[in-house]
Amino acid sequence: MRVSPDETVFWEYGVVKLNATLVYTWIVMAILVVGAYWATRRLSVDERRSRWQSALEIIVITTLGQIREIGLDRPEKYLGFLGTIFLFVAVSALLTVVPIYEPPTASLSTTVALALTVFVMIPGYGIKDRGLMGYLQSYVEPTVVMLPFNIIGEIARTIALAVRLFGNMMSGGMIVGVLLTLTPLFFPAIMTAFGLLTGVVQAYIFSVLAGVYIAAAVRSHS
Template sequence: MNLSPDQIIFWQMGFVKLNATIVFTWLVMLLLVISSIVITRKLSKNMRRTRWQNLLEMLVIMISRQIEEVGLSNPHKYLGFLGSLFLFIAASAICTVFPGFEPPTGSLSCTVALALSVFVAVPLFGIEEQGLRGYLVSYTKPTVIMLPFNIISELSRTLALAVRLFGNMMSGAMIIGILLSITPFIFPIVMTLLGLLTGIIQAYIFFILATVYITAATRIQKTEDELAQDSSDTIEEQDTKPGSQQ
């Protein structure tokens, strides 16, 4: 039993290796690309739509609502990145029902790559929303003493994202492998379904955490003068409403 798809080597020349993590990662990406092309090639704006288009629209609406509920006011701006993360992790879990498939998310190198993509995307979205100076100033909030701690937090949460996803996916694969060797009939089927559910949950958790980090990076900090101005505007609006003055 292999603890990680990194241990399965398909081809090697010197220090260059083609392992199962790389192969199955590209297979999942190819599956997603082909699926998107097939589903979107005949999109319709009429009431009569294919089942695939209805499924796609339901998925897009669900992800968009989740992004908006977390705190991002313009979910379509982040839908491509966050939706791709969710679909990749979910597809990796779903494909485990096929014999011989090793989920790339069971490799620490793959989960680190996913976490690093979030690590890079967070400051990019933050700088785009707040500007370079505004984003860098956020590291000194509420006081400049917090600067090293905020930097450590950025690095530690990236590591936590990678290790959390890797640990949960690998533990499920190990349990299934052990049960296959002990009771190769009923229990592995149940555990495979449980592993599939676990993979979808982990995809959702990773997606939500990435959205939370981007939300924190893109939230524009208001000054005290701006907050006072907002409160005065609110009071004026209440005073101008009919029936407010008696």
């Protein structure tokens, strides 16, 4: 049984390989970018605006509100990173309604990549906000004894992020595959619909957790 789309390789040259994860990622990226470009071609600044523009504004404003609720004071600074995580993961999950499509987030490589990005961005935002020494000092608080535990905590939560997303995404596909062999008519459709819901929830959880970690790094000194 194939667990990850990484295993579907279309082309390979040495370590360089073009697998299904990358291809589906590009498809998701193309859909997001082309959709964004198409929807923002003619933005209106008047009271009257198109439905697409209204939908985009609702998404952006809601995302900003969520980021603000997490505790980040200037949500526009984090909108690009956290909003993109949410949109990428959510669209990856929603496209599972398309036959033969496999979400790139069902690949541990993708979720590890996302988790590593978060792992890098947390100190990035922390250092940008507090300075290098200020951020590093947070590792020895409240005492120096806590330094190893803080480092372990950083790494552990990064792994937890990656594995949580991977597990949920992969399990959705796996459950549908198993149920197809047992009850091919009814349950797979329900589970696919359920998968859409869990996919969006996971996107929300992943981006909110990333936001919470960033907020902790930025706020811990204040």
